[in-house]
Amino acid sequence: MAAENNNAEEITEDMREEISEHAKKLVSELEQGHEQAFKADFDELHGYDQGQFYLNLPSQLRQQVIDWLDPSDLADVFDEIPLDDDLDPSELLKEMSPKYAAEMLDKMYSDNSVDFLEELNAHDLGMYLSLMPENDSQDIRELLNYDDETAGSLMSHEFIAINENDTIPEAMQAVKIAAEDAEQITYIYVLNDNNKLVGVVSLRTLMLANDELHLRDVMDTNIISVTPDEDQEQVAHVMADYNFTSLPVVLDDTLLGIIMVDDIVDVIDEEATEDYSRLAGVDVDSNDDNPLKAAAKRLPWLVGLIFLGMGTASVIDSFNGLVATAPILAVFISLITGTAGNAGTQSLAVAVRRLAFKESENIWKMLGSEILIGVAIGVVAGFTIFGVVSIWKHDVLLGVAVGLAMGIAILVANVAGAFIPMIMDSIGVDPAVASGPFISTLSDLTSVLIYFNIAGLFIKLFGGI
């Protein structure tokens, strides 16, 4: 399937190949100075592909693109460049003249230009802002004030807002004029004479409405909105529940901006990756091709936990006399620490997700429930171990000791797994910071304490095990 034959292309190897064919053509046009051909062919690409093409160019050819494209055209490209750790926006901007860069940033959707600007140092930020029209730089300064990961930091100012007294044809005309700049035209926001948000109307409703009506007659007054300081995870839930493609950000009935669903898709993806990374104790999103760098990123957690693990080792060491008397005790160390660690990881994961969704407002109820779960799991696992050990070693007393230790160790790990993220949440730390490896290493410590104390008690009481 060639691009020329106007056929639909599937995202397949074919298509990727085609994109790279197209990219090669663009590069040769850049190198040979074919400005018009380049512009026409570049225009055929989707925004995302334009962004990827631009990023993958050598700096020198990017200069050529900058020379040929208007700041407003390049703004469309930059709107589609995803900002991640591997990208330094200030380097990209320094390839342009300050005036060009400022104009381009100004033409981008405000949420995107803010994402770029907040990565800059204070000097560069000030420079670019001072080169923008006063109004626009004020707009952006305002957006820069919102905390990262809040609704305010996600919103853009490019929405369509129309007075409620407009007739349907007037409103349609206003939408047409605004469509050039707005980030979306699916929802039109309706303001009263005091510029307060009083309703929302979909373009679909507008198109189907009778020409004699006014906006106030067709608008939906039941507005679902978020405040600018709302956490982005909560914003994502609202958007996911209501299936909107944009959501207004409102404070005191004033419409401050809108959040688009594609930004929410990114938020959900980011938050999920973050939670997953923390549960594993490694940043799964860093695409380091260099194994040494990747190892360097994983080591801090591992080495830190080795020192916590040394605590466990010294607990066992302090019971060394006991192990010398009853070497059989060593056999079950890893079974008990491993199983308790697994149970702790389970309850940690459940607690982190519950806290993220704020499903359970009542922390004590959640903790009570986790204790009951711990007891239930501890009893079943303890009896299982009791049965297996008694039969295997023909020693009921040993079975009781190991089973009892296992049951209690699981209960403790379960409660710790749920309690630690709750404490973190209540002191304002993201509960997802408590990693799986941390909980299981911590539970190793409590588990061996419980195990050897119970074994010691049994030996004292029954004179042996």
Place this chain on the structure above:
Amino acid sequence: MAAENNNAEEITEDMREEISEHAKKLVSELEQGHEQAFKADFDELHGYDQGQFYLNLPSQLRQQVIDWLDPSDLADVFDEIPLDDDLDPSELLKEMSPKYAAEMLDKMYSDNSVDFLEELNAHDLGMYLSLMPENDSQDIRELLNYDDETAGSLMSHEFIAINENDTIPEAMQAVKIAAEDAEQITYIYVLNDNNKLVGVVSLRTLMLANDELHLRDVMDTNIISVTPDEDQEQVAHVMADYNFTSLPVVLDDTLLGIIMVDDIVDVIDEEATEDYSRLAGVDVDSNDDNPLKAAAKRLPWLVGLIFLGMGTASVIDSFNGLVATAPILAVFISLITGTAGNAGTQSLAVAVRRLAFKESENIWKMLGSEILIGVAIGVVAGFTIFGVVSIWKHDVLLGVAVGLAMGIAILVANVAGAFIPMIMDSIGVDPAVASGPFISTLSDLTSVLIYFNIAGLFIKLFGGI
């Protein structure tokens, strides 16, 4: 803020309270038979809130709603009911007459009605389909054929497709007519005379275009699409990259359906929860308020792993003579198994994510990289342990033995953590099935094997440790 004053409401406690006030009013209208008042008040709610209200009603009051609402109105409500494990669609449908239910299912967006229908038994499914108009039931049968978690299972048939030879005013008129039923009107798909997909045009472009032009003049022929058998995770990536709000599903240039961004939001959420659950070895999404039920769901993994852990115990048991000779060996069991388990969990998580994103096509390169990472981490962690143990126990030989065992155990766990999901992926099993607890329990086994063999060798070679 009361609903009556037309002001914007933030999603806050206030708002939730208001929704529940509104719900109470609706319930009393249902109980007292105030049909008109109920219809008007119900209509004020957003689809999602209507769905939640309906689900939370006692069955008897749902019957009242069914009596009062047309199948097509109730279809709008059902379109917003999220299907999860706790919901049995067949029970909801059995509260209606078969004819009413069939008509309602027919009026829902086809992707949603398929989601409901595929939960039914063959008898009920056949009954409802036979009660629908022939055309529609055929449409649905076709959608039912697609595998779960593919693009085909996500798509709906309610798109707008117009011939390329239509003029702009003709197209606008067609959009207006289709707007009533279409799931979205942001993108209009363009067909040639053979009904093949040749382009896509946004409503925005259509609104701004000159009336004299034809669709073929303004359409974008660079179509990003997916095939019906594409995995839903890949579809989500395409949508997230390109920031579209809908994506066409195409086979042999024929437009089969469209996928909406809100379904993709759900997919991303689901897939993330699934991966997270598997890493933790527990379904974090089940909202069981009953602790015993929750415990019952967590136990299979735990108890299964206890039996794997018994393997580790019997390995240690087979070295019991060694432990009796050198009880100090028991001290480092949990440190070595714990650290290797942590390293294994890290590499597992990285591998699962990489495979999900197909970032690395070359499995051997990925494995080679993970071996190098394992060596690097093993060397650093091994030297750390060597230092700590040598100093703590004033015993360099013990330090060397424990450090060496640690290094090798980490290397093995690292490689296993990456290799197991890769094998699963290559035999067609979702690599996320390999859970963190499984890898760490498995690595307990390999770690003690390595540890005691090395310790035994040292004792044999040097006559003690």
